[in-house]
Amino acid sequence: MKKIFLIARREFLIRFRNKKFWMGTLLGPILLALFIVVAGFIMGYSGDKETHVVIVDERDLFGGALKDQYNFYFRFSNQSLEDLRRTDNPNFDGILHIPADVNLDHSEVSLNFYTGKNLNLENLNNLKAIIQSHVREYKLKQFNITQSQLDKLNTRVAINSEDIDPEAAASESRGVKSSEFSSYLGAGIGMLMGLIMYMLVFMNGSMVMQSVMEEKTNRIVEVVISSVKPFELMMGKIIGVGLIGIVQFLSWAILLPLIVLLGSMIFGLQTDMDTLESMSAAGTLSEDDMEYMVYQFMKEVDAVPWFKIISLFILFFLGGYLIYSSLFAAVGSAVGDDMQDSQSLVIPITIPVIMAFYIMITSLRVPDSTLAVWSSIFPLFSPIVMPARLAFDPPWWQVLLSLVLLLLTVIFFVWISGRIYRVGILMYGKKASMKELWKWIFYKE
Amino acid sequence: MDTLAIKKVSKHYGNFTAVNSVSFDVPRGVIFGLLGPNGAGKTSLIRIINSITMADEGEILFGGERLRREHQAQIGYLPEERGLYKKMKVQEQLEYLGQLKGLDAKTVRQRINTWYEILQMDGWGSKKVQDLSKGMQQKVQFVATVIHEPRLLILDEPFSGLDPVNTNILKTEIKRLSEEGTTILFSTHRMEQVEEMCERIALINRGKLVLEGPIDEIKQKYKDYLFHFKFDPAYAPDLSDEKVHSYTRGGGVILQFESLQTANFQMQQWLQNGYLIQDFREILPSVNDIFIKIVTTE
Structure with missing residues (x-):
């Protein structure tokens, strides 16, 4: 355990102290915001000729x-x-x-x-x-x-969906369900969660892969595993890079609202007010409506079970990250320094991630469709699909079933990857195929 | 007590047998040469001793105990293919690798400083490995291998890439460690280094042990009764009936006899006949000769 900690600490610190990591972490959201502004400007460009x-x-x-x-x-x-x-x-x-x-x-x-x-x-x-x-x-x-x-x-009609069970309707602890805003808000939160999850799993998974490849090409892996078990090395690496992912997530969680606030103070707010004013001028929105909308929105944001969503998000992140990063580690161990070789092995891993991403987007529209429900329970998709559904308050049994299956899958894939990894890191000059990897799983030590 | 007792160890990869029922003992405190051509199974055997892989058959005793992974803390391994984290500073790197071997941070730091002095590495600590020359990296790697004061030191081609000055520094340190009781398993292709450093050797070819023992005995066993003679040109015998060995260079002649007795008998006769022998010595085969002879005739 102590050795896993030492390895994780090194993997964490080497990235945490790297200027490039902070540039990426800090500049990332700014560039994203800038991109949105520029894209908005380009989309809204209507010609400048009088x-x-x-x-x-x-x-x-x-x-x-x-x-x-x-x-x-x-x-x-x-x-x-x-x-x-x-x-x-x-x-x-x-x-x-x-x-x-x-x-x-x-x-x-x-x-x-x-x-x-x-x-x-x-x-x-x-x-x-x-x-x-x-x-x-x-x-x-x-x-x-x-x-x-x-x-x-003109009479504005809003439809509120209320629970059919009078007792449940009276209870306070409910998800976002009460108005039409909630659907938008739920979709917004879901989209954000799914997107962040997708990025974290992918970025950190490939970070693990690169780190494994680097050690193998450096040949330092042989020195290290004459001190620790290959499995300890792999787990230390995964944990260290995972912590970096959490740091990155938290920095974004703090930075993004700040940037949005800052951005809206500079450009955004002006535009929003313009839009509202022009809507009101066009007779589609009265001032009472505006106030009502803002009030309603704040109420909805307040009603979102943030604690539940964020704690479950972290659980699903850990599960998804462990599955995919261990697979990435196995691939990294099998290929060495040739990025092209890695492609054919990386694709089978990325396909479920990308599929999960598209299912996630579809689920936002109909969060309780059969596809959404079962995808959020199927362990290869659930880390990305379930966080997107959390704002829609899915039944507890689905969340629990999904978590249990995820845990079992994590154990299974970490075990398989560890088996491949321990053989892969010592293999040189041999191009590994899927068949080869399959054989490695059953090698004796 | 032998540091290492290897008993009928085998390792298979699929249908390929990398190590085939190899047995030998490495006594404590000796410098033991592990020789063999490329692909003979040396690295596979070394990996088994390091607990990087496990033997399929046979067993290994380390200091009398059955070898376990925990013994890794008492073994230092310098692999042939060197590796360090290129972007890490020397000091951090050594601390990290030392701690992985189970040392606490304070002890590691003390020992690193001692080694900086011994190997004249003052001021290297804050440098990144990628900014060091190959020879300098080699020294860092050596320190990483010995920092935990292992009982068994496995060195695979430790001098490759080092200039003569640094080679000498490292040789001196290896000999010192050996005198202090560290057992050293030394794997190399450089036979002159084997002659210079090793007391015992084991030769592995195609996964099998073909030769093992003290160098002196092995040389006696493989000698070809070659003798170097130098006669006074005025009193030299006619050598046309003798077997003149092709190694003969100017200033003397190398003759091959059937045994020590025949050589002595012949010499006696020459002396009785009044010839003058200026120089005379037996030529023992070099490890290089023995190596090539065994590997090519196997």
Whole structure:
């Protein structure tokens, strides 16, 4: 035991003291946040070219004024359409013609836009939206309808799902179940947990593999196992790298909210308020609604059983990490320094991880589907799928069954990997196939 | 008491027999040469002694007890393929490897300092292994092997890559350890080093032990009755009837006889006939000769 501790301590410290580890740990979330901002900017990029439009309003639809918006700049002209179309070197990009005889009572109205350039789809839609909203205001005025009358027409309906059992409904300790927000919140937490799990298992698993390969190519492994059992060396390594994973997880758990907070203070909050304001301006959301939403959200966040989720998350992390990192260790011992050789052996390990990841994403939509339930119990998938379901308060028997199966699988895979590892680290110059590994399991010591 | 008693040890890998019923004893305090061509089974045997692998058949006694993994703490092993953690500092590395052998941190530090002095390694502690020359790394590796003051030291090609000065420093230390009672199992292909260092040898070929014993006895056993003669040119006998060995170089002649008696008889006759012998000695085979002879005729 003492030797496992010594090995784990070395594996931990060598990474903990490494500048690259901290750069990765600290910069990782910042880069991720930056990526999201940049990606958001790119997705939201609508073209930066101004389009100057001259409106020939024969119908007097706009009353001579239209606000410039979406990079469209409007002015009105009293000249005739024919004269404008014949202008040499025009100082505008297009002419919007509203004929005097246009019948706005039709459900569809066609207008002509005269331009020498191609309007892209986005610009076309924006222009359509500008005119449509104006036509709507115009009609409201005609019908003598006020905005408040209109608001009264809209009634927001929310559906709360409540437990059918009156006693259970009365009890306080429930998962996120009470409103439509909870589904989103549950999915959000689930996604985050599943994603973190996926990254931790993968990153730290391959870290273990690299460490094993390094010792084998360095040949130091022979010196070390003349002092300790191969199994002790493997376990020490797995524990040391696992602790690094937990440190990384905790740093992110502290850093991510900080960065989100910081980011929203700089850019995010502004945008959010803008969105809410524009929603409210568009009449889809009243101020009461906004307050209600924020209140509801806080209440839901408060109702999430965080302690249960995080403690179970750590249990599932330990299980998943032990299974996959021991398999990675076995592969590392079998290949030595050739990364290409390792590929064919790594793929069979990564397939279940990637499958689990996709099942996890599907489970977020329907957390109690048959697929989600059984995948969260099947031990090769459960470490990634179950954490995603935790926010939806799965029945206890499923969580317990999943944990018991996970524990048995951990013991099985650690044992198998240890058998392969102890032979693999001493084999040189031999390309190991799956068949070879299978034989190693049954080698006598 | 023998440090090591190897009794009919065999090791198989699938259909291949790496070690085939090998038996020999290594007495306490000797420098014991373990010889054999590449692939003969030396490394497999060494790994069994180190408890890295287990023998399929036979048993090994360590200081009279049946060999167990716990004995690893009393064995030091310098493998042929050297290995250290490249990015670790020398001091940390030695402390780590020493602690893995069961020493407490304080003792390790004291011993490291002693060895820094002996091997003139002052100021190396804070250097990373990757910044050291190959010879310097070798010294670090040697310290890691002896830091726990093992009863049995297994050295596989300990001088490879070392310059003559450092080779000498290390040789002196190995001899000192041996005099202090450490048993040394020395595996090498460098036969002149075997002649210089070893009292006993064992030769393994194709997994089998083919030769074992004190070097002197082995040389007597494998000698070809070669004698070196140098005569006064004015009083030299006619050697046309004698068997002149091809080793003969200028300044003398090497003759091969059937036995010591025939050699003595012949010499007596030459003296009686008035020839003048300036120089005369028996030529014993080198370990190298014996090695090649056995390996190629097997």
